[in-house]
Amino acid sequence: MDIKLRNISRNKISKFIAFILVVLLIASSMVQLLYIAYTGINPESIIVKKYKDSKTKFAYEFNYAIQQAYEIISNFPRVPDNIEFLYYIKTDGIETTNSKTYTKEFFSSHKDAFYAYENGTITIGKNTNPSILEWNPYPKFDDLIMYIAFPDDYMQEQQRIWEAGRDKILPLAISITSSLLVSLVLIIYLIAVTGRNPDDDELHFSRFDNVYSEFLILAYIPTIALWCYVMSRLSYYSRYYNTLSLSSTQIYNFIITGLVTAFVTIISGILLLSIVRKIKGKILIKHSLSYKILYTINDFIKSLFDGRRFGVNPLTKTLHKRQVIFIVVSFILVFLTFLFIMVPPFMVIPPILEVVLIYWYVKYNNETYEEINKGFNESLEEQMKSERMKIELITNVSHDLKTPLTSIISYVDLLSKEEDLSETARDYVNILVEKSNRLKNIVSDLFDLAKSTSGDINLDFENIDMKKLIEQTLGDMEDNIVNSGLQIKTYLPDSPLFIRSDGKKLYRVFQNIIDNALKYSLQGTRVFVELEEKDGKAIATIKNISGYEMDFTAEEILQRFNRGDKSRTTDGSGLGLSIAESFTKVCGGKFKIDIDGDMFKVMISFDLV
Amino acid sequence: MEQARILVVDDDKEIANAIDKLLTMEGYEVIKAYNGMEALDALVANNVQLIILDVMMPKLDGLSTTLKIREKKNIPIIILSAKSEDSDKILGLSMGADDYVTKPFNPQELVARVKSQLRRYMYLGDMGNINHSSQIVVGSICLNKDAKELLVDGEPVKLTPTEYKIMELLMTHAGVVFSAEQIYERVWQEPAYSVENTVMVHIRRIREKIEINPKEPKYLKVVWGIGYKIEKY
Numbered sequence: 001m002d003i004k005l006r007n008i009s010r011n012k013i014s015k016f017i018a019f020i021l022v023v024l025l026i027a028s029s030m031v032q033l034l035y036i037a038y039t040g041i042n043p044e045s046i047i048v049k050k051y052k053d054s055k056t057k058f059a060y061e062f063n064y065a066i067q068q069a070y071e072i073i074s075n076f077p078r079v080p081d082n083i084e085f086l087y088y089i090k091t092d093g094i095e096t097t098n099s100k101t102y103t104k105e106f107f108s109s110h111k112d113a114f115y116a117y118e119n120g121t122i123t124i125g126k127n128t129n130p131s132i133l134e135w136n137p138y139p140k141f142d143d144l145i146m147y148i149a150f151p152d153d154y155m156q157e158q159q160r161i162w163e164a165g166r167d168k169i170l171p172l173a174i175s176i177t178s179s180l181l182v183s184l185v186l187i188i189y190l191i192a193v194t195g196r197n198p199d200d201d202e203l204h205f206s207r208f209d210n211v212y213s214e215f216l217i218l219a220y221i222p223t224i225a226l227w228c229y230v231m232s233r234l235s236y237y238s239r240y241y242n243t244l245s246l247s248s249t250q251i252y253n254f255i256i257t258g259l260v261t262a263f264v265t266i267i268s269g270i271l272l273l274s275i276v277r278k279i280k281g282k283i284l285i286k287h288s289l290s291y292k293i294l295y296t297i298n299d300f301i302k303s304l305f306d307g308r309r310f311g312v313n314p315l316t317k318t319l320h321k322r323q324v325i326f327i328v329v330s331f332i333l334v335f336l337t338f339l340f341i342m343v344p345p346f347m348v349i350p351p352i353l354e355v356v357l358i359y360w361y362v363k364y365n366n367e368t369y370e371e372i373n374k375g376f377n378e379s380l381e382e383q384m385k386s387e388r389m390k391i392e393l394i395t396n397v398s399h400d401l402k403t404p405l406t407s408i409i410s411y412v413d414l415l416s417k418e419e420d421l422s423e424t425a426r427d428y429v430n431i432l433v434e435k436s437n438r439l440k441n442i443v444s445d446l447f448d449l450a451k452s453t454s455g456d457i458n459l460d461f462e463n464i465d466m467k468k469l470i471e472q473t474l475g476d477m478e479d480n481i482v483n484s485g486l487q488i489k490t491y492l493p494d495s496p497l498f499i500r501s502d503g504k505k506l507y508r509v510f511q512n513i514i515d516n517a518l519k520y521s522l523q524g525t526r527v528f529v530e531l532e533e534k535d536g537k538a539i540a541t542i543k544n545i546s547g548y549e550m551d552f553t554a555e556e557i558l559q560r561f562n563r564g565d566k567s568r569t570t571d572g573s574g575l576g577l578s579i580a581e582s583f584t585k586v587c588g589g590k591f592k593i594d595i596d597g598d599m600f601k602v603m604i605s606f607d608l609v
Numbered sequence: 610m611e612q613a614r615i616l617v618v619d620d621d622k623e624i625a626n627a628i629d630k631l632l633t634m635e636g637y638e639v640i641k642a643y644n645g646m647e648a649l650d651a652l653v654a655n656n657v658q659l660i661i662l663d664v665m666m667p668k669l670d671g672l673s674t675t676l677k678i679r680e681k682k683n684i685p686i687i688i689l690s691a692k693s694e695d696s697d698k699i700l701g702l703s704m705g706a707d708d709y710v711t712k713p714f715n716p717q718e719l720v721a722r723v724k725s726q727l728r729r730y731m732y733l734g735d736m737g738n739i740n741h742s743s744q745i746v747v748g749s750i751c752l753n754k755d756a757k758e759l760l761v762d763g764e765p766v767k768l769t770p771t772e773y774k775i776m777e778l779l780m781t782h783a784g785v786v787f788s789a790e791q792i793y794e795r796v797w798q799e800p801a802y803s804v805e806n807t808v809m810v811h812i813r814r815i816r817e818k819i820e821i822n823p824k825e826p827k828y829l830k831v832v833w834g835i836g837y838k839i840e841k842y
Contacts, residue, residue: 398691399665399691402691402712402713403621403624403691403712405712405713406621406624406691406712406713406714407621407623407624407627408713409713409714409715409716410624410627410628410631410716411623411627413627413631413716413717414627414630414631414634414716417634440713443713444693447693458694458695458696460695462834462835464833464834464835465834465835466834468788468789468805468834468835468836469833469834471789471805471806471809472789472805472809472831472833472834473833474806474809475805475806475808475809475810475812475813476809476813476831478806478809478810478813501834503832503833503834503835504695504833506833506834507831507833507834
């Protein structure tokens with residue numbers, strides 16, 4: 001259920017519909033507001049039922065009446081025309097009125113609209129709107145009695161007009177209010193779901209979000225300004241077309257209002273949602289142009305002065321220190337140049353100082369560079385020396401191991417030819433023969449490996465056919481293959497694949513790998529030997545199913561002396577794969593081992609010629 | 610049969626003694642020397658038919674000694690060395706040595722090589738004069754086209770007709786590399802298709818018949834990734 005709801009709420013179509021609804025509702029609200037403005041009906045009538053209670057209308061009118069009454073006093077005996085209210089004024093013993101009856105009782109009987117000023121004391125009718133007293137800037141005379149009241153028929157007429165206007169705009173007001181409320185709800189919904197998809201909980205940015213944050217926010221200014229300008233121009237007409245029926249200009253204005261408001265709402269909505277998405281993703285500030293600029297400047301300044309990377313070596317540290325001094329002093333000199341523009345004779349000083357600075361900088365830097373060069377050469381020489389020593393060591397150790405081993409093998413052979421040996425002694429001699437031969441193999445493999453890894457190896461590069469080499473190797477090893485009881489499956493290309501390599505070394509590589517496969521494969525399984533051309537490379541793959549669990553990684557098996565079955569009883573030196581790897585590398589190829597469950601896979605690749 | 614006298618030169622006395630015993634058991638007379646200078650002196654004093662010479666020795670090393678011996682004598686020299694690189698072997702052979710055995714060596718292999726060299730030197734040495742056009746000689750291998758037989762150190766080797774044809778092709782062009790396809794087309798007289806394995810298996814069988822150590826062949830060599838050839842000596 002939740003998921004269903006989520007799917008619907010996050011659906012693109014629902015979001016689109018909500019957005020369009022917001023636009024339509026806001027645009028129609030604006031049109032209705034403009035209509036209210038054009039009718040000239042006082043909007044206060046929406047909340048105030050009775051004309052006499054209205055602040056902006058009746059209270060205003062009453063005050064105007066009081067103001068007119070004072071004008072009567074000051075302009076006496078001239079009386080303004082079009083006076084709608086009844087008055088009685090007595091000052092300096094002179095009485096003036098427009099009412100037939102001018103007793104206080106008569107005036108005060110107009111409870112809804114009565115005002116009295118009697119020698120500094122103000123009283124209003126029992127039901128009269130007190131807000132008429134809220135602004136009363138009129139002078140307070142001691143010797144003044146003034147009664148003001150609006151006649152009942154006038155009040156009734158005004159109340160009728162007030163109610164007619166109210167009946168007309170109240171539905172509009174309700175419609176506008178509800179439209180705006182619905183819009184608000186929809187906007188909140190859009191804010192909540194923007195950037196979310198039905199399929200996942202990730203935040204998805206739209207292409208529009210690539211616009212820098214400041215531009216998004218700044219774009220509001222022209223948008224809102226455009227709207228304000230258009231609306232002010234259009235509402236201006238209301239003063240002249242204050243009639244109940246609408247003129248064609250007004251209808252035209254409604255259309256303009258609707259379109260402009262819709263346009264402004266769309267733009268503002270897009271901007272708002274983009275900003276919301278950025279806030280959700282916490283990138284509003286980070287993804288702004290000013291942030292980027294500040295960040296870059298900060299980074300630049302940091303990189304100028306941050307010398308941590310160079311602190312390790314005293315020479316680079318000196319270089320960096322000098323560089324910082326150079327930058328700071330140059331900056332000051334540039335600043336001084338600008339300062340001295342006003343004092344021409346001094347203007348030459350900073351450039352001269354700059355030249356001196358450059359001279360100092362280059363001179364000492366060159367010295368440091370020379371020192372660095374010297375150190376670099378020394379370390380290079382040392383490295384070469386140690387490399388040479390390593391190679392010499394291998395040669396010497398090789399000789400020192402092989403000479404006693406030659407004696408051992410020779411004398412064991414002589415011993416085995418002795419005829420008067422006991423049965424036990426013969427057994428022992430046989431073990432010696434076997435083990436000394438194995439030692440011979442290990443020593444030989446060890447030196448092959450040591451030589452190839454130290455780089456002291458003679459290579460004979462030729463253009464050779466990798467396909468042919470694999471076929472030759474398999475032919476050469478046919479006896480071993482037949483004896484192993486395993487089947488070899490070959491998948492070789494029809495055409496030759498020529499690579500540049502040392503054939504003899506590469507033969508050792510394939511021999512070792514196939515030998516390894518034959519030794520450690522599960523009985524009755526097949527060994528796959530494949531060769532293919534791919535992306536300008538010849539790739540040979542040898543796959544076999546191991547006869548035991550391989551509880552080691554591809555890296556571990558290549559470590560020197562690591563053996564497939566961990567028990568070190570069978571023959572072989574355990575260096576086969578290491579030699580294969582090392583030889584492949586010195587021959588210019590790539591060697592990779594892949595262990596997948598019980599499958600052991602070796603891949604060898606060479607660039608084609 | 611005249612008993613051959615062999616000079617064994619090695620600065621390691623135990624190794625020299627072991628070789629002495631080994632060869633004495635085979636019925637040879639052995640003289641020992643422990644460095645190059647002694648070896649040259651011994652050569653003057655004795656009539657020697659073969660020399661086994663270590664390379665790394667004090668006073669005069671094996672390679673220099675070989676050069677000195679070659680100034681006067683043509684007797685077979687087998688070099689014995691701990692250096693096993695191809696380049697070392699080629700250097701030794703080009704100095705005038707007849708064979709090159711790496712330490713640690715298999716005693717039986719050394720004996721076989723000694724026998725091979727002696728046989729060639731003592732009994733076939735004059736065969737060089739009978740250089741018929743029907744005979745092709747490479748090192749101690751001799752192919753007799755008339756008799757359709759192959760002699761190694763003067764002794765006939767049993768080859769199948771196909772094996773003989775392969776040897777004939779390769780020996781006629783000693784030093785030239787032939788691909789499996791070329792060999793197949795010329796020997797089998799059929800178009801070659803996927804023949805690498807067939808040819809390789811034949812080569813391996815021949816090697817087992819003519820080489821003292823088939824794993825490190827002296828004559829019939831595989832040029833890996835290219836083809837096969839008979840090494841030219």
